[in-house]
Amino acid sequence: MIVSASAIFVSGFVGLLLTLLVETGGVSGSAQDPPTSGNDLVKVRVLSDVVTLLPNQPFTIAVEYTISPDWHIYWRNPGASGAAPVVDVTAPDGFQVGAVQFPRPRIFGAGADTTYGYDGTVLLMVPMTAPPTLPRDEVTITLELEWLVCKQMCLLGESRQTLRFPVAAPGREVTRNQRADRLIQAWQSRVPRSTVGSSAPSRFTAVVNPNDRLFLSGIAGAAKTAVYLPGGSPGVAPKLPGPIQGRILEGNFVFDIPLSVVPEDSLGEPLRANGVILLGTYERPRALQIDVPIPTPVPDEVDSEGSTASES
Amino acid sequence: MRITTLCSTFLLLSVLGWAGAPATAADALATQKASAATTAEVGKAAPAFTLMDTNGKPVSLSDFKGKTVVLEWFCPTCPYSGRASGKSIHSTGRVKNLVKEMKIADPDAVYLLIDSSTKKMGVSPEELAKKDAEVAKKLGITAPILIDADTSVAKAYGARTTPHVFVIDGAGVLRYQGAFDDQEADGTNYPLNAVKAIKTGAPVKPTYVRQWGCGVRTS
Structure with missing residues (x-):
């Protein structure tokens, strides 16, 4: 079941809020209710290390995948089978969108059947840079997400996430999301x-x-x-x-x-x-x-x- | 009973010689051992097999001697394969398009599906055949679906995913193996390119592209 919710990350600066539209897949219901979609098995949320944006501001967007026990998603090279998660970022003209950063994977299986991926929780990150000119009020960035999650069988999940960044007034500093910043830095240390x-x-x-x-x-x-x-x-x-x-x-x-x-x-x-x-x-x-x-x-x-x- | 016959013959008919079916059950088992040791490799003879289709009819690779054969590994529950999804090569019409184009390029070329999902799904061969027949009807799949009951054909070919595709020329030589396509809209279909190259006598390029999709379980 897909549940839409909103999560708000506030980093000590009341009034400037980054609103994240978060779709949660939740954990599969019960043994009598087998999962029918990858959204039943993987909960995703999108976060950023900044709350506001300034021109030329480098920042990072991350997707956190929380995966049901015993299931896994895949690394950029899934190995003998599987498929890499898709993170498609749509940003206004002028934004630089970097390649998806994949932390080091786990190894599943052995020999010719070996696959590479993640269980538990993982963050995939996308480095971004704002253009020299920004609109006065707000920037909207959209992520189209797809993932294959497997155990014995495999299921596809998908989600569309939207991030909205208020543009900081000229002369003001960018407001950072300290909690998300720490999380992203921790996972970036695991990127090869x-x-x-x-x-x-x-x-x-x-x-x-x-x-x-x-x-x-x-x-x-x-x-x-x-x-x-x-x-x-x-x-x-x-x-x-x-x-x-x-x-x-x-x-x-x-x-x-x-x-x-x-x-x-x-x-x-x-x-x-x-x-x-x-x-x-x-x-x-x-x-x-x-x-x-x-x-x-x-x-x-x-x-x-x-x-x-x-x-x- | 047809189901009973199907079940017993599944155990006897699997990987057989290119020359055709053996005369006795003992021959079948002996041949299976010999062929199972063969591993598919581009440029070499493709492992021979005889498998039952979902109607209980035996189908051998040798039945198509002289014709180009495309094998697609299939699973009824995989969202890239037989489970209807935006990624399924069947429910999105990509296989139908391939077969249509393939028949234009080479009217004699043959498209076969092989399902090795008994261990993965924990079902009997006849249960898998029934499920595949249901999915074929639902998705409009017209190509024969062959049941690899003991997964020995998947092992012999090194089939890793559904869909993992193999293209075999009329002389029985494997010419391409790997991905079905590049998963892009109006993108490249590698087996179709291989069929066209074989028909015109051109070199097959590429001969391998890393396969994607759900894993095939053989143990």
């Missing part, structure tokens, strides 16, 4: 850290060698285990299914992963090895985002005698 360019951790190496092997190494810290989850980039996949265990050697993690690289399966996208490294436990997480470009292979030159040239 970028390892590209200046974001790369010290002593971090990620390279795909000419034999299509992905080599990864870096500081493991106190972590006793290191696991690589493929991100699902088209045309590139580890040759072994499921999560891949790395080695921990003298405080460093090391992966040497044979890849299957099939350019014709890339769907026109640049070939890249992407995924995440999970260090530590789900409760005490550290995760790194991996994104290594793979040069498009050039067909081997064939000499006049028909043999192929190769480097030694």
Whole structure:
């Protein structure tokens, strides 16, 4: 059953209110009343770290999913089956809408049937930036949400959420929602850290060698285990299914992963090895985002005698 | 009784050789073991099978030798498959569109559904066949739905989701496996592109796109 309600987040500044229209799915009724929709199994609410907006203001919108016990939703790469949650943001012209940030997932199942996702509660976050010019009174942002929730069977859920942000008067500071801000920061700490360019951790190496092997190494810290989850980039996949265990050697993690690289399966996208490294436990997480470009292979030159040239 | 016959033959007929049905039940079991060890791989011979459809009629891959065959893994309760929803490839008409376009490109091409949901749904093969027949009637599905009673065909093909799709050419070689489409309105239908490429002798591209949908349970 879908129940519409309103939730108001106030951050110590009475009068400036961010009204959230929240649809709650609630928990499935009873054993005699099996769920018929993903809305019966997943409660969603939308929140933001700000109550008001100013021009050029960066802020974050988050969707909190509260999932019924024993059921799960999926990571951006669901793995062998499933489907990633959809978070479609519609904002007025000029707003910058970033990519959905997915915290590190849990691993469900094993081997070729492994899937990646979340149970319990999870926040998916969308970084936003307001444009240089805002209307005088209010900004409305709409989110279209879809999710697949599975146990033995799978059900789809969907919801349309609306956020309304009063525009702060010129010269005033943005009002933050402290409670939502803390929650979002806590979940953002679980989003895999970028390892590209200046974001790369010290002593971090990620390279795909000419034999299509992905080599990864870096500081493991106190972590006793290191696991690589493929991100699902088209045309590139580890040759072994499921999560891949790395080695921990003298405080460093090391992966040497044979890849299957099939350019014709890339769907026109640049070939890249992407995924995440999970260090530590789900409760005490550290995760790194991996994104290594793979040069498009050039067909081997064939000499006049028909043999192929190769480097030694 | 047809149901009784259906139930017993489900146990005997599952994964059989490309050459056709074995002469005895012992042959059937022996062949099942041999074929179950085969794993579907693009560019290699697709695992052969013989399964019962919802009317109790045996259907073999070898029945369609010389024709392109599209296999779609099906589940009557999955919202991407047989449960009517805005995402179902059947209730949204995407399968009908594919079959229509496929028949234009290759009138001889064949579209088959395989349901391996006995373990997932905790039902008997005959209960699953009955449920599938009801769903087929409701959604206007005309393609045969084959019941993979012991899920051995799903294992042999590595079918992970409903819908997970496989395209097999007339020589019995698997040419594409993976997603049904890109889930975009007026988007790309990968098996249709594969059927067209096979018909014209062009290379099949892509040969694999990561499948999406509800999980197929084989254990």
